[in-house]
Amino acid sequence: MWKHDRDDLPVTPSRFMDEFMRLKRGSVNRRHFLKVSGLGLAAAVMGAGTRPSWREARAQTPGEKVCLNSWPNYHDPATFETFTAATGIAVDLTVSNSNEEMLKKLRTGVADWDLFVPTNYAISTYVELGLIDELALERISHYSAASQNALFTWAGQVSGRTYAVPKNWGTTGIATNTEELGTGITRWADFFAVAMAEASGRTVVHDYQLTTIGNALVSLGFSFNSIEPAELAAAEKLLLAVKPHLLAIDSDYQPAMRAGDAWLSMCWANDGQQLHRDLPEIEFTLGKDGGEIWTDYFAIPTAAQNKAGAYALLDFLMDPQVAVKEHIANGAATTDSRVLDLLPRDIRTNAYIYPDKALLTELEFAAAVTLTNPARADLMARFKAA
Numbered sequence: 513m514w515k516h517d518r519d520d521l522p523v524t525p526s527r528f529m530d531e532f533m534r535l536k537r538g539s540v541n542r543r544h545f546l547k548v549s550g551l552g553l554a555a556a557v558m559g560a561g562t563r564p565s566w567r568e569a570r571a572q573t574p575g576e577k578v579c580l581n582s583w584p585n586y587h588d589p590a591t592f593e594t595f596t597a598a599t600g601i602a603v604d605l606t607v608s609n610s611n612e613e614m615l616k617k618l619r620t621g622v623a624d625w626d627l628f629v630p631t632n633y634a635i636s637t638y639v640e641l642g643l644i645d646e647l648a649l650e651r652i653s654h655y656s657a658a659s660q661n662a663l664f665t666w667a668g669q670v671s672g673r674t675y676a677v678p679k680n681w682g683t684t685g686i687a688t689n690t691e692e693l694g695t696g697i698t699r700w701a702d703f704f705a706v707a708m709a710e711a712s713g714r715t716v717v718h719d720y721q722l723t724t725i726g727n728a729l730v731s732l733g734f735s736f737n738s739i740e741p742a743e744l745a746a747a748e749k750l751l752l753a754v755k756p757h758l759l760a761i762d763s764d765y766q767p768a769m770r771a772g773d774a775w776l777s778m779c780w781a782n783d784g785q786q787l788h789r790d791l792p793e794i795e796f797t798l799g800k801d802g803g804e805i806w807t808d809y810f811a812i813p814t815a816a817q818n819k820a821g822a823y824a825l826l827d828f829l830m831d832p833q834v835a836v837k838e839h840i841a842n843g844a845a846t847t848d849s850r851v852l853d854l855l856p857r858d859i860r861t862n863a864y865i866y867p868d869k870a871l872l873t874e875l876e877f878a879a880a881v882t883l884t885n886p887a888r889a890d891l892m893a894r895f896k897a898a
Contacts, residue, residue, distance in 0.1 A: 626817060
């Protein structure tokens, strides 16, 4: 086992990452870092013993890259720097604004992803279309099905086979700049009313039919997942009324909220936590009238070119010592009890990330039908074109 040069302690995965961050901050030089980790650097990151996916990837793809497609503001860059330092494999990160965008790129062959991050309701469609692989769980040695919370992780299995493993879960709510708008926006009905009044010209909705249409439906008393023609028509009427009052239709709304250009936005919980952490006047609220609860997963496209690299990165990200740093950075809730135990108490008790269970009862997981429903797709197209 490799030893720490200062106090003769083992270089555990956690200690390695601490040393790597010291190197980034300039607290130690590269010589010190290499002396501490030595040739065992990668083994220290990935844990003791053999890690099939890491060993295979390092043998087959040294110095190459693995392509990851995910969501805006969703990862700590230091995570990928650590992975590259350990394996020699660079991570090429791209982002999507919706699951529809992800699906379209995979179906048309435009995507060149080795690993990507779909949401719960999309996974069954990917399986039906033959676009993602059944996962070889023996190649993800850090994944533990037993430590996962089944409330959030059921969608990763289709017909008893595992096609995706969870990254994190969360909710979709409302971000409000309380210095500009005050408080009291607690329902989606409030959101749309304020967007057309005090927040006119300062409001952002997602470039994502699921949440933009879904939250409009909820504000009218309908299901987030409705595909009923009359209910969609009512939602379209509301969205067309609010359209002239919008600052933007954009799923990457953090820059506008941070700059003060936007005062009100549809917001995922992890973004709400990041915004409030840096700008306390921006508050995140769940709609009392309903809305969305979700889980995002990791999946490997059938057409992936570097599956060895994908498994190596996935195994790395499933390591609780790595995952805990990701969760602290991005503000999303973990599905893994091992990670939850490692999180600081102030995060485990943060109501934005882990809301009271009573608040979750009004929320809905997205239904698979909404991903490919032509009526919702056409509605969103008309809304954006108006």
